[in-house]
Every structure is written in C-alpha cells, then in structure tokens.
Amino acid sequence: MSDTTRQDLTQGNGHVTNGRPETSHHPETDPKREDKHYYGIPPIKHAHWTWQIPVYFWIGGIGAGTHLFSTVAQLLGHDDPALKRASRYTVLVTMILSPIMLIWDLGRPERFYNMMRILKLRSPMSTQSWSLLIFGNLGGLLAARQAAEDGLMGRNALSGLLIRLIPERLLSLLALPFGLFVGFNTGNLISATSVPIWARNWALMAPTFLASGLSTALSWLSLVLHLTRSGEPKTLRALHRAERATIVIEAGLIAASLVRMSRWGKPLFSKSVAPLFVGGALLSGIAAPAALLFSGKQTRGKSILSSLLVLAGGLAFRFALIKAGRISADDPEAYFTFASDRSAPQPEDKV
Template identity: 60%
Template sequence: MRENGRHARGSESSHHPGDSYYNIPPIKRPHWTWEIFVYFWVGGIGAGAHAVTTIARLLGHGDAALLRAGRYITLGSMVLSPLLLISDLGRPERFYNMLRILKLRSPMSLGSWSLFLFGSLSGLIATAQAAQDGLLGGGNPAARLARAVPAQILSALAMPFALFVGSYGGILLAATAVPMWARNALLMGPTFLASSFSTGLSALSLALKLGRWGEKGTHAALRRAERLALVAELGLMAASLAKMGKYGKPLYGKPLAPLFFGGTVLGGILAPLALLSGRESRPRGILASVLVLLGGLAFRYVMVEGGKRSADDPQATFSHTRKEG
C-alpha cells in the first residue's frame, strides 16, 4: 500500500528507547477518505447478498424473487465498489496496475483480484438473470447467449471471492501497524464478514418487502437468518473490544463513541434484534433492515476513523510494539 498519495498505510514503527519521540506519532495515519469506508460497506452488502442467495439455493430454497433480488443487489454493489476504489486512488490506471501482478502475501493485491473476479462473475450471473426476466429482448443473439450462461455454477464459483470481499475491510486494516487494528488482527476479518452477512440479509429483506415480492416462507427464513447474523456480529464485536483493550480507546471517546455505541451497537444491532424478535409486520421489518444497513455503514466509519486516531497516538504505538516484540 503506497505511503504517498491518498492510499497510505500505517508504516512500521521506529524503535525508540523512550515512550515517545517528542510526542510525534512514529507511524503515518492512513489518508483514506469517505470512499474507503463506503467501499467496504457497499462491497460487504453485495458479498453478503450473494452468499445468502447461493447458500439458500444449495439448501433447496427456490424462491425466484429472492434469487433475482440477490443477483441484482450484488451487481449494483460490484459496479459501485470499483468506482469508489478508483475515486480514492485518484487515477483509474492505479486500479489496473494493482491487477498486473498477483501477490499472495499482499492483502491489497488479493482484495483487488477478488473484487475483479467476483465482480466479473456477478456481471455474468446478473446478465443471465436479466435475459431470464426478458430485459434483453426476445430472440436476439445476445439474449440467447445470456440465457446459456450457467448461472448456478458461476454462483458457486464466486462464493470464495464473495467471502473474501465481505471480510476484506477487516483483513486490510489488520495488516497495518496501527495499534487498534493490529491488536485485533485475528477478529477483524470475521467481524467484517459477520457485518457483511447482516447487511446483505437486510438488503435482500428490504428489497423483497418494498417490492412486495417473495414467498411467505422466504420472509420468515430471512427473518431468522437476520437474527442469527446480528447475534454473531454482536458477539464478535464484543470479543473485538475485549481483544483491543486499551488500544480501542478511540472508540470510547468523542467523537466516535456516540456513533459506535449509539449508531452501530444500539441502532444497528440491538434495536433491529428487538424489532425482528417481536411481532412480525412489514413496517417493523423495513425499519429493522434500514437500521442494520445504517449500522453497518457506521461500523465501517468508526473502524476506519478510530484507526486514524490510534495511529496518531505515539504511546499506543510504542506500547503495542513492545508487546509484539
């Protein structure tokens, strides 16, 4: 990850004998702007939606409305994600350069390739769905070719890339020297993945409820799955806070604490859980889905911004470096 330009990562800390070096942070804070946490959010929604619909299909749930919604939601997210990444990089050719060589030890290289492959497969799958829905016309060659695409096989092939894209934000953050992220390296990826499942499920549920599509059994199954995903996300988040310990300090103070505890934990997890555990109704389900989606965005924002503040804390960096050493 480049240190010049907008895509700088926290560099390795220098070794100083004291607790600080004139209170100057020994690592550079990431220079990411809003595009990055929105990119993590949008990509996670698409990855979660694809994973849910693929698993549902494998388990024998054949609701065409669920499958259709999942494929179009995934396509939309995979169109937006590279645009957000390119906007952050500043020039389109930088994204192309990231694809020139696959580096298996580089999270950014793996993430770029996973995004490219998952996006390409999602495009083919959505094209097949569009042909099936009659959106490409009748007997023209393009429609016939699209209908011949083996969408189910491609969906299964795309699954590993979807799971990586869903967890990628956490994996990328954990690979830096930023204390708050590095301290929680093992749980960052799984926590982001759990959030991707919860937001993907909520996007599917919201689409079906707003369009009044889907079978009754599908809505009930999504409701159960949403509850499970939120419980898993809450558990991983609690474990992450425990693992971060004092290095999670940016999340406990202003300006991030109200958004993290109010927007993510309370508004994005606990409130939707209460809504989904009570009497089932369309308005309650819509509200729960919207809250989960907004909570997922808030989670990614506070994780990125909290890491920036952690990088600015020389005491945290030296303390973490000594423990790691």
C-alpha cells in the same frame, strides 16, 4: 537529561513529575494533552482514506452477503425467483461501485491498474482487487442472464442465447468463494497494518467484517423484498431467522473484539467516534434492530424498520473503525505500548 529535552519540556511539550517527564496521550483520549506527536514526529502515518473507503467496505459486504445467502438457498432447493433477482442485481451494482470507490480514493485510475498487473498473494490489497475483479465478472454474467430472463434485453435470439449458455448454478458456485473473500478480506485490509487498534484485533477483524457484511446484506434483501412486496413467505421467514442469528453473532464478535483490543480500543469511545460507534453501530445498528427482530410477531413495518437500522448501523461501524484508526495511529503511547507490550520509552532514555 539533554538540553534539547529540557528545552522541549519547558516549552510545554511535556511535564515533569518527581524528575521524570510524564508520557502524553492522544488529545481524543486525554484532554490535557497539547501535542499529537512523540518528539514532534508521529510514530506511524495514519491512513489518509476518505469517505469512499468505508462506503466501499459497506457495499462490498452487502454484495458478498447477498450472493452467499442466495447461493445457499439455491443449494438447499429453495428456488425463489424474487430472491435470485434481488441478489444478482445487487451483486452487479455493488461490484460496479466498489472499484469506482477504490479508484476515487486512490486519485488516479492508473494506480488501480497497477494493482492488477500482478497478483501478490501476501498482499491483502492485491488479493482483494483480484477477488473484486473475478467476483464482479461472475456476478455480471449472472446478472446478464437474469436480465435476459426478465425480458430487459427484449425477446430476441441474444436473450435466448444468454439463458442457454450461462450456467447459473455453476457460476453461482464459482463466485461463492470469491464473494466470501471480498466480505472477509476487508477486515484483513486494515488489520494488516501497524495501527494499534486494528492490528491488535487481527484475529477477529475479518470475521467481524464478514458477519457485519452478512447482516447488512440480509437486511438489504429483506428491505427490497418487503418494499416490492415480492418474495415467497418461506423466503421471508428464512431471512428473518438468518437476520436474528447473524445479529447475535455480530454482537458477540464485536464484544470479543473490544475485549481483545483492551486499552487500545479507547479511540472507539472518544468524543468524536463514540456517536458513530456507540450511538450508530451498537445502539442503532444492533440493539434496536435486535429488539425488533426478537419481539413478538414480525410485521412488514417492523421488518422494514429493522432493516434500515441495520444498514445505517453497518455503515456507521465502518466509519467509526476508520476514524478510530486515525486517532490510534496518531497516539505515540498507544503505538509504543502495542509494539513493545510495555510502557512507552521516556524522553530521558534518548540521552
């Protein structure tokens, strides 16, 4: 063993057992660990995302999910004006807020502009930015037509022109794949990294985000329709059935993800993340609303409560994953075992 390594060990950067130094763990998963790095240097950089990114993931999923449900309902011949109105205005608001959240996190608006200069099909961030642009513009046209139908632009020639020129069914169909991609690709954004907890679950991260986004979207629509006392009874029944199916699918995907993550999923149960993941996402966001959705006759009060719980749980889920990713990136053993699928290298291997 080199003198430098011996000096590091004597200074408390490691421990020796039977002549071999023990590998340290991340302080969130091992309280005995004193340092956060391997040889004083983090193996990878963790994402410096602030609160705007998990909020963007959340509202983007709601926008995509509301358009999906509304379009499918329209294709099946279920033409509920209240549902269309809620969906179109929701897409408009979420697609305005989404780029604002991204630009806010980037710090400088020109960085977002630079991403729009060229489309890189192999870049999740590039494809996501372009999907936001296209989905947002198509959703904006649909919202403009809806505003004209609702008389928000006045009863004038412009309103009549918008209603005649904007083909709602065609635009809804054109926007559908881009909306699905926005909801699906948020999972790809984080799984296409070297962060162990995210990269390990690359196959299930995107479907899980899509299911969670659809679940929060259905809850949002249910909440709006119940609070405004609008929506046809068959719409509310269809929403209720969709909510129950989606929350079961989401729970199954999260369970499968935990199995897939294996030991690299430990940060989700660490002291700082467990309240968000276990308390917020699993208990408040899935278990409690599932109990309300599957218990007895559905009432307006139960629907509102379950919707609020799902929305809060969906947001907590995204914050938990981002926070767990930081812990995973700062854990050298997690990175080296994930990268090599074997034990992390020992300091004496450096000699």
